[in-house]
Amino acid sequence: MDSMRHDEGMNGRAIRFTGNWREYLPIAATNVLLVIVTLGVYRFWASARERRYLWSRTHVIDDTLEWTGTGREMFFGFLMVMAVLLPFFLFIQVVFPALVARGKEGAAAGLFTLFYLAVFVLIGFARFRALRYRLSRTFWHGIRGGSDDSGWTYAAEYLGRSLAAFATMFIMFPWAQTSLWNLRWNKMSLGPLPFRADLTTDGLKRRWALLYIAPLAIVVGGGVLAAIVGFSLRSSADANGVTLTVIFLGLFSLVYLAIPLATLHWYAKYYRQAAAATHLGELDFGFDATTGDWLKLFLGNIALAVVTLGFGISFWGYRNWSFIVRHAHLYGHIDLAGLTQSTTRAPRESEGFADAFDLGAI
Amino acid sequence: MRGTLYDGTTAFPHAVTVSATGDELNLTTDDAHRLVAPLAALIRTDEGNRVRLGRSDLPGWRLLLDEPLDPGLAARLPRPGRYGGWIDRFGLGKAAAACAVAAAAVVAVGYTAPHWLAPHIPIGWERNLGDSIVGDFGDNRCRSPYGQRALETLAERIEPGVTRGPDRIQFAALDINMLNAAAIPGNHIIVFKRMISGAQNSDELAGVLAHEIAHVRRRHVTEALLRELGIGALIRLFAGGIGANAQQVASLSYTRANEAQADADAIAALERAGIDPRPTARLFARLAKETGEGRGYSVQWLQSHPASGGRAKRFAASYDPHRAYRFALSRTELVRLYAVCTWQYGKVPRGGGGRKAPVTPEPAPRR
Numbered sequence: 001m002d003s004m005r006h007d008e009g010m011n012g013r014a015i016r017f018t019g020n021w022r023e024y025l026p027i028a029a030t031n032v033l034l035v036i037v038t039l040g041v042y043r044f045w046a047s048a049r050e051r052r053y054l055w056s057r058t059h060v061i062d063d064t065l066e067w068t069g070t071g072r073e074m075f076f077g078f079l080m081v082m083a084v085l086l087p088f089f090l091f092i093q094v095v096f097p098a099l100v101a102r103g104k105e106g107a108a109a110g111l112f113t114l115f116y117l118a119v120f121v122l123i124g125f126a127r128f129r130a131l132r133y134r135l136s137r138t139f140w141h142g143i144r145g146g147s148d149d150s151g152w153t154y155a156a157e158y159l160g161r162s163l164a165a166f167a168t169m170f171i172m173f174p175w176a177q178t179s180l181w182n183l184r185w186n187k188m189s190l191g192p193l194p195f196r197a198d199l200t201t202d203g204l205k206r207r208w209a210l211l212y213i214a215p216l217a218i219v220v221g222g223g224v225l226a227a228i229v230g231f232s233l234r235s236s237a238d239a240n241g242v243t244l245t246v247i248f249l250g251l252f253s254l255v256y257l258a259i260p261l262a263t264l265h266w267y268a269k270y271y272r273q274a275a276a277a278t279h280l281g282e283l284d285f286g287f288d289a290t291t292g293d294w295l296k297l298f299l300g301n302i303a304l305a306v307v308t309l310g311f312g313i314s315f316w317g318y319r320n321w322s323f324i325v326r327h328a329h330l331y332g333h334i335d336l337a338g339l340t341q342s343t344t345r346a347p348r349e350s351e352g353f354a355d356a357f358d359l360g361a362i
Numbered sequence: 363m364r365g366t367l368y369d370g371t372t373a374f375p376h377a378v379t380v381s382a383t384g385d386e387l388n389l390t391t392d393d394a395h396r397l398v399a400p401l402a403a404l405i406r407t408d409e410g411n412r413v414r415l416g417r418s419d420l421p422g423w424r425l426l427l428d429e430p431l432d433p434g435l436a437a438r439l440p441r442p443g444r445y446g447g448w449i450d451r452f453g454l455g456k457a458a459a460a461c462a463v464a465a466a467a468v469v470a471v472g473y474t475a476p477h478w479l480a481p482h483i484p485i486g487w488e489r490n491l492g493d494s495i496v497g498d499f500g501d502n503r504c505r506s507p508y509g510q511r512a513l514e515t516l517a518e519r520i521e522p523g524v525t526r527g528p529d530r531i532q533f534a535a536l537d538i539n540m541l542n543a544a545a546i547p548g549n550h551i552i553v554f555k556r557m558i559s560g561a562q563n564s565d566e567l568a569g570v571l572a573h574e575i576a577h578v579r580r581r582h583v584t585e586a587l588l589r590e591l592g593i594g595a596l597i598r599l600f601a602g603g604i605g606a607n608a609q610q611v612a613s614l615s616y617t618r619a620n621e622a623q624a625d626a627d628a629i630a631a632l633e634r635a636g637i638d639p640r641p642t643a644r645l646f647a648r649l650a651k652e653t654g655e656g657r658g659y660s661v662q663w664l665q666s667h668p669a670s671g672g673r674a675k676r677f678a679a680s681y682d683p684h685r686a687y688r689f690a691l692s693r694t695e696l697v698r699l700y701a702v703c704t705w706q707y708g709k710v711p712r713g714g715g716g717r718k719a720p721v722t723p724e725p726a727p728r729r
Binding site: 030033034036037038039042045048053056057063064066068101139140141142143144191334336337338339341 | 368369370371372373374375407408409410411414421422423424426444445446447449454457458461462465468469494
C-alpha cells in the first residue's frame with residue numbers, strides 16, 4: 001500500500017479520538033498531585049504526559065499520532081526564555097521610573113511605546129515558535145513536522161497587522177487574523193510536504209460586523225424597553241427604580257453576553273473556514289464546530305471546574321483537544337512512500353516563549 | 363511475532379516478523395529483508411495502548427507490535443515511561459512524598475526568609491527609597507524647628523543618641539490629618555499631625571515613638587518590605603530604590619510577632635527612660651474604643667497594629683507603683699511639639715499662648 005485515500009463516509013472518519021475520561025482520570029489526578037508537591041515545576045512534565053496521552057488517542061487514517069516532546073526540554077525551554085526576558089523586563093522596570101523621576105517624560109513615553117511594540121513582536125514570535133515546536137514533536141508513521149523559518153518575519157508581520165487592526169478600531173481584524181493564519185501555516189510542513197493555507201475574509205466580514213451591530217441593537221432595544229416600562233409605570237412610586245434596573249440589565253447583557261457571544265460566533269466560522277482553506281499535499285482539512293458546539297465546550301469546562309471545586313481544570317486540555325479532534329475532518333490522498341522524513345531543524349527552546357506569554361499554538 | 367515497522371525515512375509501513383536473539387531484535391520483512399536493532403537502544407513510546415518501540419539513535423524509527431505479545435520478547439522490552447525520568451525510578455509514592463517534603467522546606471524558607479534576611483541588608487540600600495518617600499511628602503512636612511527639636515528630644519529620651527551617628531533615625535512630623543505614625547525604610551520615622559495634636563500628653567507620644575523605633579532597630583521595616591514586595595524589593599533596593607512608590611511602602615504591615623516584639627521593646631525602653639507607660643496604655647485603650655465605635659480615622663492605625671485592647675493591658679501591667687516617673691517632655695517642649703505643624707516663621711511658641719492646643723494637665727506621677 002504505497003498510498004492511501006481517505007474520503008469520509010467511505011470507511012468512517014479519517015481523524016478519530018479514541019480516548020475516554022476514565023482512562024485519562026489517573027493521568028489528570030497524578031499530574032495535579034505532582035504539580036502541587038513540586039510547587040508547579042512538574043507542570044512541564046504534566047503537559048508532556050497529557051499530550052502523550054492525547055496524541056496517542058488521536059487516530060489519523062490508520063495509525064495514531066505520537067507526541068515525543070519531553071517535560072525536561074519544555075522546562076529548559078522555559079528557563080532559557082526567562083533568562084532572555086527577565087533582564088529585559090527588569091531593565092524596563094528600573095529605567096522607566098528613573099526616566100520619569102528625572103523629568104524625561106518624552107524618553108519615558110518613547111521607552112513605553114517601544115516596550116509595547118516589543119511585547120507584540122514577542123507574542124507573534126512565541127505563537128509561531130509554539131506551532132513549529134508542536135509540529136516538530138508530532139510524529140505520524142514515524143515522520144514529523146516542523147518549519148525552517150525562525151519566526152522573526154512572522155513576528156514583524158504580526159506586529160504590523162495588529163497595529164492595523166488597532167488603528168481601524170478592529171475593522172481590519174478579520175483581515176489581520178486570516179492573513180496571519182496563512183502566513184504561519186504556509187511556513188509549516190510535515191515531512192517533505194508543505195502546508196498550504198489560502199484563507200480569505202470571504203464570509204467572515206458580515207459576522208464581524210455583527211460584533212459592532214449587536215451592542216448597538218441592545219442599547220437601542222434596551223432604551224426602547226426602558227422607555228416603555230418607564231412610561232407604563234409612570235404612576236407607580238418605584239417607576240424610576242424599575243427603569244434603572246432594566247437599563248442596568250440591558251447593559252449587563254451587552255457587556256457580559258453580546259460581545260463575547262458575537263466574538264465566539266465569528267471565531268466558530270473563522271476556524272471552520274481556516275481548516276477548509278488549509279491543505280497538506282493532496283490532503284484537505286475540515287472542521288465543523290458551530291458556535292453552539294464551542295459554547296457547550298466552554299460552559300462545560302466552567303461547569304466541570306465549579307462542580308469539582310477546581311479539579312476539573314485538569315480536564316480542560318483533554319476536553320479541548322478531543323473537541324478539536326472530534327470536529328476535525330481529513331479528505332483526500334496521501335502518498336506514504338513519498339512522505340519522507342522532515343529535514344527541518346528540531347527547535348530547542350520548545351514553547352518557552354508561548355509559555356511566557358501564556359499562549360496556545362493553533 | 364508480527365509487527366509493523368516505520369523506518370523513520372519514509373512513512374511507508376513494513377510488515378515484519380520480530381524475534382529477539384542475544385541482545386538484538388531481529389526483524390524480517392515480508393520480502394525477506396533482514397534488519398537488526400540493538401535491544402539497548404530501544405525505547406517505549408506507547409501510552410497504555412499498542413506496544414510501540416522507538417530507537418534512541420534513530421528518530422522516527424518505530425516498531426509497532428501486534429497483540430498478543432510473545433511473553434519471552436515482552437520480558438526483554440524496556441518499560442514505558444510514565445511520570446518522567448526519576449519519578450519512574452523511585453515510584454510515584456516515594457517521589458511525591460520526597461517532593462512534598464522538599465516543597466514544604468522551600469515554602470518554610472521562603473516564608474521565613476524576610477525575617478532572617480532583613481538584618482543582613484545594608485541600611486544604605488534603603489536610604490534612597492526612604493529619602494524619596496519622605497521627599498514625596500515634601501510640602502506636607504511640618505516646618506517648626508522648635509517642634510522638630512522637641513520631637514527629637516522626645517526620641518532622645520527614649521533612646522539616647524538615636525538622632526546622632528551613622529545609625530541615626532530621622533524623625534519628621536507631617537501635616538497630614540491622620541492618626542498614625544510609621545517607620546519608613548532607611549531609618550526614617552514619620553508622625554502624622556493628628557497623632558501629635560490628638561495626644562493628651564508627651565508620654566503617649568513617647569510610647570508611640572518607642573514602638574516605631576523598635577520597628578526600625580529590629581529591621582521590621584526591611585522585613586515587611588521583603589515579605590510584601592518579594593525578591594523584587596531586593597533588586598530595587600540594590601538598584602537604588604527607584605521604582606517602589608510611597609503608597610506601597612506606607613501600606614506595609616508587620617506580622618503580629620513583629621508587633622508584639624516592638625511593643626515589648628517599647629515597654630522596656632519606657633522603663634529605661636523612666637517614662638510612665640500608663641498614658642500609652644490609655645492611648646491604645648482609647649483607640650480600641652474608637653474603632654469599636656466605628657470611627658474612621660483610627661482604623662488605619664489599628665489595621666497595622668491589631669488588638670489594641672490587649673496591648674493596652676500589657677503597657678498598663680508594666681507600670682511600677684514604687685518607681686518615680688518623669689514626664690517625657692517638659693511643658694514648654696510639649697507646647698512646641700504641639701505647634702510643630704502650625705508654627706509660623708519668627709514666632710517662638712510659648713506655653714499657654716497662641717494656640718488652642720488640647721493640653722490637658724499631666725497627672726502627677728504617684729509615689
